[in-house]
Amino acid sequence: MTEVRKTPVHLWIVGVVSLLWNAVGAFDYTMTKMQNPEYLAAFTPEQQAWFAGFPLWANIGWALGVWGSVLGSLLLLARSRHAVSAFAVSLVGLAISCIYQFGLHYGDLMRLFGTFPMIFTAIIWVILIALFVYARKQAAVGALR
Template identity: 80%
Template sequence: MTDVAKTPLHLWVVGGVSLIWNAFGALDYTMTKMGNAEYLAAFTPEQQAWFTSFPMWANIGWALGVWGSVLGSALLLARNRHAVSAFLISLIGLAISCIYQFGMHYADLMRLFGSFPMIFTAVIWVILIALYLYARAQAAKGVLR
């Protein structure tokens, strides 16, 4: 018989809210990659060209960041210990994406979008690190199997 901890209420709250939060990232990624005209109408043609100019490795980073977080949230709700790995993969993807956007094309990013991407990305980093640490703590307590 395995010793599995009772599921605390906060796991359902954190898991549910994080899944909703990460679903917005998944929607943004999907609409951008599919070239949805209605969605992209909020951006200038030059901004739209920015999104389509990412090299393959930066797109892979973006995909890992987005889908790793969605998977991590779903696994958290399923009380699966692999949520920790999924959030770690998402952190790696976010780092790759940031290297391209902020490390290699910061001037273009600021010219096209202003300071919003820097602020929003900082928020994403804080939330994602918190989710990773939360999942790791819940796995250590035996809540995640």
């Protein structure tokens, strides 16, 4: 068992910044799934149909990616070692979502949205992998219980 030590300041900073970052994803997911007309007004009808047309397994992947990251951030702030597992679940969800969007429907995605989804998803991957590695490191050094 690792010894629990004083919380480093960087853990609070990373926890708060990651929670804010992931709250944006949670907001996007919630507004899209609730079909909020004001939020979806930024998208063309064809783009809105794209989101509405996700099969169940792709929606599950999207949900795991979003809510796993939110939970991971909250668990980081709670100093729980389970943040590692939450970020791992989020990585699995992101992979599932990417299989649907980029693996099976890349042409449609590019036609509807251009290169933005590819660039933004790459940024999400980098941040999520960094959060997973960070949480593992903090668990290993005893900053998480």
